[in-house]
Amino acid sequence: MHHSKADTVATVLARGRLGIPSVVFFVIAAAAPLTVIAGGATTGYAVTGVRGIPVSYLIVGAVLALFAVGYVAMSRRIVNAGAFYTYVTHGLGRPAGVAAAMVALLAYNAMQIGLYGGFGAVLAQFLQSQYGWNVAWWVCALAAWAVVAVLGLLRIDLNGKVLAAMLVGECAVALIFDAGMVGNPAGGTVTFDTLDPSHLVAAGIGAALVTAITGFVGFEGTVVFSEETKDPHRTVARATYIAVATTGLLYGLSAWAMSVATGPDMIVDAARADGTELVFNLxxxxxxxxxxxxxxxxFITSLFAALLSFHHTVARYLFALGRERVLPAALGRTSHRTGAPKIGSIIQSSLAIAVLIGYAVAGADPVVHLFFWVTVTGGLGVLVLMTVTSAAVVGFFARIRPSEGPWRCTITPMIATLALAAILAITVREFDTLLGVAPQSPLRWLFPAAYVAAALVGTVWAHILRATKPDIYQAVGLGAESATASLRSSNAIRQPA
Known part of the structure; x- marks a missing residue:
């Protein structure tokens, strides 16, 4: 086969542009620490009525650390921007992998687009309170959309610098706020009641755990940027562990600090009364x-940073699927100048603006109907992906007999799979509580059912590819090596069953 230099460049992401700090900035920015602290933790207190939100963050952080052990071990063997999709393919087979890809596209688009509702509403409120400007939420959202659309086409390392500046600032102010709250406790006494493990058996703890796990969504994106790192085998592992530890400790500390400032007996009532204003009022x-x-x-820039980070994640999933021709091949082309996945970025921006216009025309509530409902649903999808991926890690290493030992490749991933599956089951059972709708509302099943439909579409499409385009089917999960799939059919590790 003969390829021009342009063709080669156009199907490869820019390599060697990201080090450990840049990847950490991307994934923690997606988690949006200040947004989780000011919005997620207070919402968790208010919606669930559970005082154990701080211990919930710590427990979820521990579970995700277990998940990261197998996830990182697999990242050392497989470098692919497809992340979850690729790992599920190699661990559970191509039909499951394509199904995971469809779930991932739906979940990450939900996270990204839903954030526009929060950003637009928060910025509009800020402009009105500070300057007296009455600006519609959708005007603010569209302004953010325009900036994200442009940045999504630029060099990935430039985006990393933008996110770094925002992230350092929001983490610093979160710690300053924590110090202010702990330094001025209610009743003059610092209490640790909300960190008591007994809260883990309290009524409503399922919803609290799900609220907590939603705050971590984004940390798993380290693998999405693996092809663009300077040293994928070292960078992904360290960035993943740093992201989990940093976010888990910061969330637990901040949620506890709020309970110290209000008093543990008053934190739920205070959160219900003040909402996202609670931490600022305290x-x-x-x-x-x-x-x-x-x-x-x-707080506003935190939302923007998450918007930008999830945009990059969606664009790279589309790139990975286009490169392997699971989706149209045009998606697998990158910008010659910047190395960004140009078509995938444009597609994501187009979908986002279509949804924003639809919500604006319909006059829907940007906070409840777009930000809250859609991002919670996105978090559910990522939880599904993490659970399936953890099981895929077990399947992958069971087949290749790794040298790392059973603890890292079998025991820890199995424990993580069971823990994540339990949280997933509780999530689905208490999804009406998370959405704030009546138990009999069809929405509690409609949103989760969207992922079942996406998985079915992916599974059917995989079987269609196997029957009609076997060469493409054989290349599923191979990433940059998909063009030479026919020459590598004997490689067991890179050719999943």
Whole structure:
């Protein structure tokens, strides 16, 4: 086969542009720490009525650390921007892999697009309160969309620098807020009641665990950027562990600090009364108006950073599927100048603006109907992917007899699979509580059913490819080596069953 230089460049992501700090910035930015602290933790208290939100974050962080052990071990053997899709393919087979790909596209698009509702509403409120400007939420959302659409086509390392500046600022202000709350406890006494493990058997803890796990969504994206790192085998592993540890400790600390400031008996009522304003109201008397204003600005930039990070994740999933021709091959082409997955980025931006226009025309509530409902549903999809991927890790290493030993490749992934499956079952059971709808509402089943439909579409499509385009089917999961799949049919590790 003869390929021009342009063709070769156009199907490869820009290599060697990201080090460990850049990858960490991308994935923690997707998790949006200040958004989780100001929005997720307070919503968790208010919706679930459970005081054990801080211990929930720590427990979920521990479970995801177990998940990361097998996830990282697999990343050292397989480098592919397809992440979950690729790992499921190699561990459970091609039909399961393509099904996971469809679930991933739906889940990450839901996370990315849903965030526009939160960003638009929060920025509009800020402009009105600070400057008296009455700006519609959708105008703010479209402004963010335009910036994300442009940045999505630029060099990945440039985006990393933008996210780094935002992330450092929001983590710093979160710690300052925590110090202010713990330094001024309710009743003059610092209490640790909300960190008590006994909360894990309290009524509603399922919803609390799901609220917590949604705050971590994004950390698993380290693998998505593996092809663009300087040293994939070392960078992905370290970035993953750093992301899990940093977010878990910060979320647990901040949620606990809020309970210290209000008193553990009053935290639920305070969260229900103040909502996302709770953390700002708690620190206002002690830190001054300027610091609080900076915090509000960083809350907005936190939402923007998550928007940008998830945009890159969706674009790279589309790129991986286009490169292997599971989806149209045009998606597998990148910009010659920047190395960005150009077509995938444009497709994601087009879908986002279509949804934003639809919500604006319909007059839907941007916070409840777009931000809350859609991002919670996106978090459910990522939880499904993590559960299936953890099982795929077990299947993969059971077949190749690894040298790393059973603890890293079998025992830990099995424990993580069981823990994640339990959380997933509780999530589906209590999804009405998470959405804030009546138990008999069809929405509680409609949103989860979307992932069942996506998985079925992927499975059927995989079988169609096997019957009609066997060469493409054989290349599923091979990433950059998909073009030479026919020459590598004897390689057991790179040719999943």
């Amino acid at each position: 620190v206002s008397p002690y830190l001054g108006a300027s610091v609080v204003t900076i915090g509000r600005v960083l």
